[in-house]
Amino acid sequence: MRVITDLSASPWPDQRAVVTIGAYDGVHLGHRAVIRQVQARAHELGALSVVVTFDRHPASIVRPDAAPRLLTTVEQKIELLESTGVDAVVVVPFDPEQARETPVDFVTRVLVNVLRTQAVIVGSDFHFGHMRQGNVTLLREMGERHDFTCEPIVLIPRADGVNEPVSSTAIRRALAGGEIDSATRMLGRAHEVRGTVVAGDQRGRTIGFPTANVHIPSGMCLPADGVYAGVYRRPDGSEHSCAINLGRRPTFYANQDYSLLEAYLLDFTGDLYGEDAAVQFVAFLRSEKQFGGIDELKQQLVKDIENARSAVLARHSA
Helix, strand or coil, rough: EECCCCCCCCCCCCCCCEEEEEECCCCCHHHHHHHHHHHHHHHHHHCCEECCCCCCCHHHHHCEEEEEEEEECCCHHHHHHCCCCCCCEEECCCEEEEEEECHHHHHHHHHHHHHHHHHHEEEECCCEEECCCCCHHHHHHHHHHHEEEEEECCEEEECCCCCCCCCCHHHHHHHHHCCCHHHHHHHHEEEEEEEEECCCCHHHCCCCCCCCCECCCCCCCCCCCCCEEEEEEEECEEEEEEEEEEECCCCCCCCCCCCCEEECCCCCCCCCCCCCEEEEEEEEEEECCCCCCCHHHHHHHHHHHHHHHHHHHHHHHH
């Protein structure tokens, strides 16, 4: 798969492209359905299949106070898009200047002059450009002038009976409610966050349950506070079942104002400090609670670890 960041000239002057456009945060099942349509149409036309996305969520520039927390970093998004088999991903820098670009100018500059677009496939409610003034009607009108078609499609519905399409917004809402199973079904995979293992207060080590304190960059989407079963992946690719505590540790701190992600790796000994970590949320086990003392907490941790082991094993055997 080619990753295109230079939009100064066409990367394929002798070919045409079938293109879809969007933030593609999460690369969920709805996104994958659109990409399959793009690939099928590209095969029919003998063209390249292309995803146009952005180096940050457009809302972070247009309405920063209301910008959503991200399901994936740019790196994760590109990895997931590559897994679809699409021919190319175009990453458009989204800055204040880009936010001011009119839909007509965007289509002319990117779709026509650079990508040599033959067909555009987007959701029927797709909007783009300054003040979201661009839509399917505009794409069709411009396509008539510039020799491309616009083919809107209906987004796939959720499989759990909820009357709405699969979307990044619906996934964020499920995660905020601790509804890991629902989020997993819409993503088509376990929700994964990435960060670096940093030194904490080492309280877990003192009570016999050493944990990896994973610093997650601000702006990333985490589930609701609670205890989860998960899978922890190290930089060497090895994966370890884990119990995850995500929360403010009320047993020890009365007024901690941020949530901390701590992962206890099952059947593991070793030093993880400074390593990059990828943590997948497999199942919700329980809400965070305040315990009466260390002994009560340790008894619950033993249960959490066994429940986490069972949940991860169940996922692998499903």
